[in-house]
Amino acid sequence: MAANPIARPASGTETVVRGACPHDCPDTCALRVTVRDGVAIRVAGDPDHPPTNGVLCTKVSRYLERTYSTDRLSRPLRRVGPKGAGRFEPASWGEALDAIAGRLAAIAARDPQRILPYSYAGTMGLVQGDGMGQRFFNALGASLLDRTICSSPGIHGLTYTLGGPVGMDVERFADAGLILIWGSNPITSSVHFWALAQQAKRRGAKLVAIDPYRTATAERCDVHLALRPGTDGALALGLVQQLVAQGRVDRAWVDAHTVGFPELAARAAAWTPERVAATCGIPADAVVALARDYGTIAPAAIRLNYGMQRVRGGANAVRLVAGLPALVGAWKHPAGGVLLSASGHYNLDVATWQRSDLLAGRRPRTINMSTIGDALLRADPPVEALVVWNSNPVAVAPHGDEVRRGFAREDLFTVVIEQFMTDTADHADWVLPATTQLEHFDVHKTYGHRWWVANSPAIAPVGESLPNSEIFRRLAARMGLDHPALRASDEEVAADALRLDDPRMPAELAMAAAAHGGVGPHAARAAIEALVERGYAKLSVPEAPYAHGGFPTPSGKVEFVSARLAAQGLDPLPDWLPPHESPETDPALAARYPLAMISPPARHFMNSTFVNVESLRAAEREPYVDLHPVDAAARGLVDGSAVRVFNDRGDFVARLRVSDRTRPGVATALGIWWPKLAPGARNVNAVTSQALTDLGRGPTFYDCLVEVEAALLGADGARA
Numbered sequence: 001m002a003a004n005p006i007a008r009p010a011s012g013t014e015t016v017v018r019g020a021c022p023h024d025c026p027d028t029c030a031l032r033v034t035v036r037d038g039v040a041i042r043v044a045g046d047p048d049h050p051p052t053n054g055v056l057c058t059k060v061s062r063y064l065e066r067t068y069s070t071d072r073l074s075r076p077l078r079r080v081g082p083k084g085a086g087r088f089e090p091a092s093w094g095e096a097l098d099a100i101a102g103r104l105a106a107i108a109a110r111d112p113q114r115i116l117p118y119s120y121a122g123t124m125g126l127v128q129g130d131g132m133g134q135r136f137f138n139a140l141g142a143s144l145l146d147r148t149i150c151s152s153p154g155i156h157g158l159t160y161t162l163g164g165p166v167g168m169d170v171e172r173f174a175d176a177g178l179i180l181i182w183g184s185n186p187i188t189s190s191v192h193f194w195a196l197a198q199q200a201k202r203r204g205a206k207l208v209a210i211d212p213y214r215t216a217t218a219e220r221c222d223v224h225l226a227l228r229p230g231t232d233g234a235l236a237l238g239l240v241q242q243l244v245a246q247g248r249v250d251r252a253w254v255d256a257h258t259v260g261f262p263e264l265a266a267r268a269a270a271w272t273p274e275r276v277a278a279t280c281g282i283p284a285d286a287v288v289a290l291a292r293d294y295g296t297i298a299p300a301a302i303r304l305n306y307g308m309q310r311v312r313g314g315a316n317a318v319r320l321v322a323g324l325p326a327l328v329g330a331w332k333h334p335a336g337g338v339l340l341s342a343s344g345h346y347n348l349d350v351a352t353w354q355r356s357d358l359l360a361g362r363r364p365r366t367i368n369m370s371t372i373g374d375a376l377l378r379a380d381p382p383v384e385a386l387v388v389w390n391s392n393p394v395a396v397a398p399h400g401d402e403v404r405r406g407f408a409r410e411d412l413f414t415v416v417i418e419q420f421m422t423d424t425a426d427h428a429d430w431v432l433p434a435t436t437q438l439e440h441f442d443v444h445k446t447y448g449h450r451w452w453v454a455n456s457p458a459i460a461p462v463g464e465s466l467p468n469s470e471i472f473r474r475l476a477a478r479m480g481l482d483h484p485a486l487r488a489s490d491e492e493v494a495a496d497a498l499r500l501d502d503p504r505m506p507a508e509l510a511m512a513a514a515a516h517g518g519v520g521p522h523a524a525r526a527a528i529e530a531l532v533e534r535g536y537a538k539l540s541v542p543e544a545p546y547a548h549g550g551f552p553t554p555s556g557k558v559e560f561v562s563a564r565l566a567a568q569g570l571d572p573l574p575d576w577l578p579p580h581e582s583p584e585t586d587p588a589l590a591a592r593y594p595l596a597m598i599s600p601p602a603r604h605f606m607n608s609t610f611v612n613v614e615s616l617r618a619a620e621r622e623p624y625v626d627l628h629p630v631d632a633a634a635r636g637l638v639d640g641s642a643v644r645v646f647n648d649r650g651d652f653v654a655r656l657r658v659s660d661r662t663r664p665g666v667a668t669a670l671g672i673w674w675p676k677l678a679p680g681a682r683n684v685n686a687v688t689s690q691a692l693t694d695l696g697r698g699p700t701f702y703d704c705l706v707e708v709e710a711a712l713l714g715a716d717g718a719r720a
């Protein structure tokens with residue numbers, strides 16, 4: 001589909017093309033890309049798209065620096081040195097495709113489950129994310145990937161409580177009277193939500209930040225509760241106890257629209273303010289005051305983020321927090337409720353989009369991406385081939401040294417589809433150059449708002465780079481996989497994801513489909529074309545969709561007690577589960593490694609994306625770890641010194657900042673640096689573990705005990 005220009009100055013030398021930010025952020029901004037003589041000269045936020053409102057984050061505003069970087073991969077590369085050394089030579093696409101297809105075909109002939117696809121959200125979208133790639137691996141019968149590394153525990157928590165990843169409309173936060181910003185630093189991770197929260201504050205709303213670290217967001221809120229990492233569920237139970245004790249429960253709404261309130265109240269009864277204070281490390285009167293505010297200030301809205309679910313009890317904690325709005329009847333208001341993810345409002349036809357029928361009855365094994373290090377070293381049968389796209393697991397997966405050892409296997413055939421030479425690409429046998437968002441077509445659903453957003457290609461591919469979708473099409477052809485679904489165009493892949501009969505389909509798209517019969521591929525393609533023409537379209541979801549219940553749970557109600565969990569032999573009620581690594585669960589380990597480490601994102605990085613952009617890396621300067629003055633003094637450490645953060649799994653080196661921004665007993669290390677761009681070639685994931693969460697099999701990045709000591713750095717910044 002050709003680029004969709006929305007402005008053409010009289011000179012005829014410039015066009016402005018509609019686009020969408022492809023990165024793993026709830027905001028999913030609509031872009032306007034200005035192109036002159038085939039070169040993109042400006043990337044800006046679309047002022048007419050309400051969630052974007054003409055504003056981009058610091059990272060995406062530098063997108064041209066990334067697209068036109070001299071480090072961009074522009075030709076296929078073949079490894080000529082040891083794995084991890086980053087030594088490659090250029091090759092033609094024909095050579096690359098022949099070599100890769102031949103190796104994959106030989107392995108598939110013996111056992112296709114020995115092939116593993118690994119991807120996530122470096123580039124999101126129906127086409128370049130999970131579309132053609134999943135079709136290709138389904139046709140092969142490769143192992144399935146359990147895509148858990150980011151949101152799985154939280155999604156499970158929402159699903160067992162609200163019925164799915166659904167919630168309030170982010171645009172209505174501007175009208176809230178009270179906003180709890182729980183486990184989120186939107187100044188870094190969701191700037192457009194922060195703008196809405198600021199609107200609400202100017203109108204008199206009270207903002208409360210709940211976070212172990214005094215982030216830039218927490219500094220600007222009216223109240224900051226700096227609880228111990230992994231104790232969010234305990235605080236939520238304390239709020240339930242106090243809402244009951246203070247008589248602030250909306251019993252009429254609870255009786256009509258929830259299941260299991262008496263059981264929840266009974267469990268929460270033991271969580272007095274004093275017990276919560278002892279567990280969370282916050283004042284007891286702060287618990288009382290927060291419950292009073294939450295029960296009396298309306299509308300009350302909660303913005304959750306994924307940091308709080310990256311501990312052992314993360315899903316249970318989300319269940320507890322997601323249940324709070326029901327207790328006070330917050331769902332009655334458009335500006336009341338909770339938002340962690342809105343992705344459940346997009347009812348995709350996953351089977352048709354990803355073509356599960358191509359499995360042809362096969363049931364491949366599933367490998368958890370959060371334990372990729374263990375899988376590469378110990379899976380039976382072993383993983384013999386790995387294809388990575390839209391991800392950088394050597395940097396982002398837990399227990400980094402284990403991951404690196406797995407990728408270093410000489411008998412592992414690895415293909416990495418990338419835009420830059422990441423640490424993961426350094427371990428590949430073949431590296432294939434991928435386009436950036438400015439160079440390909442895609443359609444994006446979102447998890448932070450309710451708008452579909454289309455991306456039209458603004459420029460030709462840089463060098464010989466190709467879209468992910470085209471790479472998989474060519475590989476399929478080379479391997480003789482000739483199913484029509486593997487030859488589908490990008491627009492057809494996107495159209496296959498739509499459920500035209502869903503009442504939430506945007507009205508404009510539904511009308512376009514109706515003009516072509518309302519059902520079938522032609523109607524779906526017409527809907528996609530209408531979306532591309534407009535650039536974005538909002539789902540037809542009521543502003544307060546659950547004012548009168550109707551949740552997508554089996555009961556249609558908020559389920560404090562889950563019959564589905566009970567049927568699995570699990571506790572049907574949510575509870576607080578202490579972290580895997582804590583004084584409560586492992587006092588001996590806590591004695592050796594007394595600091596709880598969390599690793600929230602650095603402001604100028606998006607997971608590991610943008611770390612190689614020089615201006616953004618210069619803004620971050622170097623890896624830092626923050627310690628409270630009490631903890632630094634106890635170790636004889638001074639501000640600005642080099643320190644070693646370590647545990648039994650590994651270590652990394654960072655620059656110490658002594659600050660009361662982090663609470664006593666907590667080491668806060670901002671991530672996620674590429675290891676090869678960090679001192680000692682290690683980042684925060686050298687010390688994180690492959691232990692998993694209570695539900696959802698997610699990673700426990702923030703469930704990590706460490707110690708910190710002085711380190712020596714050489715003149716080049718590496719460990720001496």
